[in-house]
Amino acid sequence: MQDDDIRAHVQQQYERYPYPPPNDNLEAFKTGAGFASGCPWNNFHWYWPFKDRTQNLDILVAGCGSSQAAKIAFFVPDARVTAIDLSSDSIAHTQHILDKYHITNVVLHQMAIEEIGKLRQKYDLIISTGVLHHLPDPNTGLQALQQCLKPDGSMYLMVYGRYGRDGVYYIQEIMRQMGLTYENVTDQDINEIRQFVNQLPGTHPQRSKQAFFPLQDRNEIVDLFLHPQDRPYSTDEILEWLDGSGLKLQSFLLRAQYMPEYSGLRQSSFYQRICKLPDHQQWAITELYRAATNMHFFTACHRDRDEASYRIDFESSNWCNLIPTLNPTVQVDNNNLPAGCVSRLYTPTHRFPEIHRNITAIEATLFNLVDGKRTIGEAMTTAAQRQLTTQEANQLRKFYADMYDLEYLWFRGSTS
Secondary structure (H helix, E strand, C coil), X not given: CCHHHHHHHHHHHHHHCCCCCCCCCCHHHHCCCCCCCCCHHHHHHHHCCCCCCCCCCEEEEECCCCCHHHHHHHHCCCCEEEEEECCHHHHHHHHHHHHHCCCCCEEEEECCHXXXXXXXXXXXXXXXXXXXXXXXXXXXXXXXXXXXXXEEEEEEEEEEECHHHHHHHHHHHHHHHHCCCCCCCCHHHHHHHHHHHHCCCCCCHHHHCHHHCCCCCHHHHHHHHCCCCCCCECHHHHHHHHHHCCEEXXXXXXXXXXXXXXXXXXXXXXXXXXXXCCHHHHHHHHHHHHCCCCEEEEEEEECCCCHHHCCCCCCCCCHHHCXXXXXXXXXXXXXXXXXCCCEEEECCCCCCCCCCXXXXXXXXXXXXXXXXXXXXXXXXXXXXXXXCCHHHHHHHHHHHHHHHHHCCEEEECCCC
């Protein structure tokens, strides 16, 4: 198919089977019970950890769907939000939400990502989740976004994971062989696809990953198994893709799932050998070992942006001046703990149960002192009720570094 034909098919699919399903209810956001992932209201320091939080931002939501831009604008009413999408239905539904909640800081455009340069604007933050992998040429789409990113700007992106979706692509091919498409599928067909997938043999890769694909929604089934265009990425392919577009990785999110320390590789005889490899090879090996990461969330920036402007470094001399903030999704479990530990920390956003951290009494005290204002050094002094020696402080450095890797705590630099 030609590029225009692919875009037309993708547009038509989402207008017939919108996914995620349209939702115009932002009441949970009004009460503080919900939040929009990647929104600078709560994730500002993912992008700029050494700047003071501000809403004075130009934000682009590229492929906004039916509600994403409205949710983000709801939280940052002083930001200037531009939202684009191929689907007229998505644009119309977004406008409906904006009107319903009197949100006035969004400008909507029905257009393709590849055409974003026509707006002649530059953005501090570009958010595009679940979109680029559906383009006829994701390289062209990412390059178009790169060209409208401000020099100190960041991107929040999500693309499909190669090894966690291998079973999906086998089923897509079965559907193609049978001639089933989003254009001709019936409600009965959708129910039969669900039944077919649930009855796959135990040897099929989709069976071992079915927990990640609940298949509760008919539109989800069409999006998974009848989509006219999508492509997955491995971690190495993401790094290559970014580099080819003049960008670089700031950080993977949910990054513990890429770290051998938080996988079964820790018990492997290869563990020490793997840990001596460069980070990108450790990520690739862990992704291959899990073979279950079906989405990659990550932040990116211009290739020439100064790494010191976004890197949190626990090996630097000023690590004690970092200020931790609690990730609101973190849960505490006090049951079945090993000796010497008082709690287990975890977050449901990590899909793999082995990703957790048992903490000691002093670590629990430090965790409970997190208020978004105290520096690490101030918290350690308060917990110990005295000035710690350098050796004692260094023993707690690993705790904070683990909290960063697990994303139980988010960190920013002191700007005062």
